[in-house]
Amino acid sequence: MFDQIRSFAYGLSGKRTQVAGLWERVDDHFAGCVVLVKETEHGLQGQITYVPPAMRRYGWVIGDLKWKGFTSSRLLAYRLRELYKEVDSRTGELRQYRYTEARLGFIDPDEIVVIPLGGSASVRNTRWRRSGTI
Numbered sequence: 001m002f003d004q005i006r007s008f009a010y011g012l013s014g015k016r017t018q019v020a021g022l023w024e025r026v027d028d029h030f031a032g033c034v035v036l037v038k039e040t041e042h043g044l045q046g047q048i049t050y051v052p053p054a055m056r057r058y059g060w061v062i063g064d065l066k067w068k069g070f071t072s073s074r075l076l077a078y079r080l081r082e083l084y085k086e087v088d089s090r091t092g093e094l095r096q097y098r099y100t101e102a103r104l105g106f107i108d109p110d111e112i113v114v115i116p117l118g119g120s121a122s123v124r125n126t127r128w129r130r131s132g133t134i
Contacts, residue, residue, distance in 0.1 A: 019044065019070070019078060019104065022132035023112065028124075030055045035066050038134055044070035044078075059087045059094040067114075068099070076106040082114060084123060 023046070025033040032052035037044060046067030051060045069081040081099035088095050101117040110130040116123040 018133075019112070021130055021134055022049070023128040024131040026127050026129050028126065030126075033060070034131060035128070036134065037067065042068070044080075046080075057087075057092065059085045059092075059097075067102075067104075070104075073103070078104045079117075080104055080114075082116065 020037050020039065023035045023037060025031050025035075030052065032050065033048060033055055034050035035046040036049045037046040044067075045065060048060065048062055048064045048066050051062055051064075064083060066083050067080050068083075070078045071080070073079045080102055082102040083097060083099055085097045086095045087093065100123065103115045103117060105113055105115065107113055107127075112128045114126045114128065116125070
């Protein structure tokens, strides 16, 4: 995945790709989730604006702050903190939530990958496609 990001970076010739906008999750069981990334008084933040039914069963709601603490680490990458939730499979009740360090990288101007740094084996890379701008 990092090779895709690196090879794309060479073609941009120093241009920063904009992360602000609407991003839709693709290619997994939470596909369809939409996050709005915008500049706030606390810096860039990504708030969930649509939660597909599969995510609702795991305690996700519209308004959850999915991404926060963005810092630019390179031309086409950011470090951030990503929200994860753990739900009791028997009761459906939220057991805990936590923010985990992650890296966001551009595959192309309209596609990103969020890569967790550390954490449990159940936390996987996620892909997102731009679905609008702000």
